[in-house]
Amino acid sequence: MIGSLEFKESTHPMSLTALKRQPAEQLATEALKESILAGDLKPGERLTEAALADQFAVSRGTVRTALHQLSRDRLVVLTPYTGWAVATIDRQDLWEIYTLRSSLERLAARLAAERMNDDGRARLAGVRDAFFAACERADVAVAVDSDFSLHRTIVELSGNRRLLDQYLMVEQQIRLFINSTYASAPNLSVAIAHHSPIVDAILAGDGEAAAGHSEHHVLSEGERVLAMVDHAG
């Protein structure tokens, strides 16, 4: 078994990516990103390069590169010669995020519907079923994850890598907001009714309907979040 590792490339081509050596810069970027998205580091919290370097056991330069990467995703902000901080998200930010997301998902749903094939149908149906099952079990934690997975799968099925890149940036900021404010609490009872039309249209290859349903769903979700912020302060 161990000896077979040498032949991994020929016998298990899927695991080839695992062999690729990951520079510490990338590892540090991922670790820091997870710390932020998981809510360990709250929005507005100060970050010092030296402390992070110590925590991750790498050099300050490496941490610096990672911070610069995350600043491009608007997860951290830099005040020159002063310091880094986890990004904060106000009402204007939420409006920007959800209007932009509605546009990206509208395109993704249309493209996914137009390019749909048997493999894509099986994959999308599988993710949908897992999401709906979690909703019926009222398993909030799993449902929230599955919700993200479903939307992300649609974007992946669009076949547009740049669209996926930009969508992931938006998704990260939503996760940052949710995990820092405990504002998740989706209405699981209506989640199935809200997502079914989107998935059905994509599975049926109806790009126009998929685009409309998707855009509308994200916009109404955005209004729900904004209303919640306005109410809770």
Next chain:
Amino acid sequence: MIGSLEFKESTHPMSLTALKRQPAEQLATEALKESILAGDLKPGERLTEAALADQFAVSRGTVRTALHQLSRDRLVVLTPYTGWAVATIDRQDLWEIYTLRSSLERLAARLAAERMNDDGRARLAGVRDAFFAACERADVAVAVDSDFSLHRTIVELSGNRRLLDQYLMVEQQIRLFINSTYASAPNLSVAIAHHSPIVDAILAGDGEAAAGHSEHHVLSEGERVLAMVDHAG
């Protein structure tokens, strides 16, 4: 004349923004970006950190940070432990870029129309007039720049900073493609007819019409570029 350069800052208070100290990292990023977008560095061309550091008279670490920034914009690509190269753009890339752009501009046009006010109207009309004038003069160089300015202005008027960020990424990649393949040559005779409906709808505050015209314009432009690539090889 030369001596007056020293007093630029005090005699021209408008250049206060120029007083803001720009870290060399940012200067290097901008300079490198311009070299790529201007076509001095062609797609696929190898970039070595040491050579760039020597050229810009900064350290390798600074150049490295700049390269990482540009890699997030897909202007350069890094092969670990091997080297950097200016990004190449193939047919799939062009499809991704123009479908994504159509979606972003669709949203921008709608938002710009919905938020339109007197200041915005004056600004948009001014940019439009400059563009149309260049078209009538058959001034290709100015027309190409004005074309970008017009589209960018609409996105800026949307009031969505994240939308602007993502649009600028797409715009940069289009400039990279155009300036490296001399594929500009827009049809100036129809440019006015193609852009008028978009601008008119935005000025009139008709978001739905602006969105439709904008999306359609970019998609047809994308098809034109793809056809040109297929024909010219």
Next chain:
DNA sequence: TCATGGTCGATTGCTGACAATCGACCATGA
């Protein structure tokens, strides 16, 4: 009491040097 100016610690900005890795080349032998 309040404005002013200076000092100091903390943090980022930047650099040069060393280690790790890769791709090309070449010698070797069947």
Next chain:
DNA sequence: TCATGGTCGATTGTCAGCAATCGACCATGA
């Protein structure tokens, strides 16, 4: 002729240290 293994130059990956800058604190004096 071709496969094999090793060597070497080139390039990126990483690090520790010094310089530049900022914000807070404090002493001073009107």
